[in-house]
Amino acid sequence: MRTRLRPLDGSFLRVETPNAPHARGLERAVRPPSGAPQAQCRVPRESIGSRLHLAPRFRQRLAFPPPPFSEPFWVDDTSFDLSRHVIALTGP
DSSP states (O other): OOEEOOHHHHHHHHHOBTTBOOOOOOOOOOOOOTTSOOOOTHHHHHHHHTTGGGOGGGGEEEEOOOTTSOOOEEEEOTTOOGGGTSOOOOOO
């Protein structure tokens, strides 16, 4: 069964523009203790990947029916790739 957005949530999408985005994200910096070896990105990626089945929404994307039929709805993202969401950055 598809889960549709509530009308209020859909209205936020309709007023969003490149200059006024409404999207939210999370960035987390994880640094090893002083003197410890540099952490490998695969470790947190594997940990997150092993629990993704507990939060299916994180593997979904919005599908947009043609107007004026209804609000967007959530569908499984068949091209979901965790490595595009959990990345390793280098530098300070």
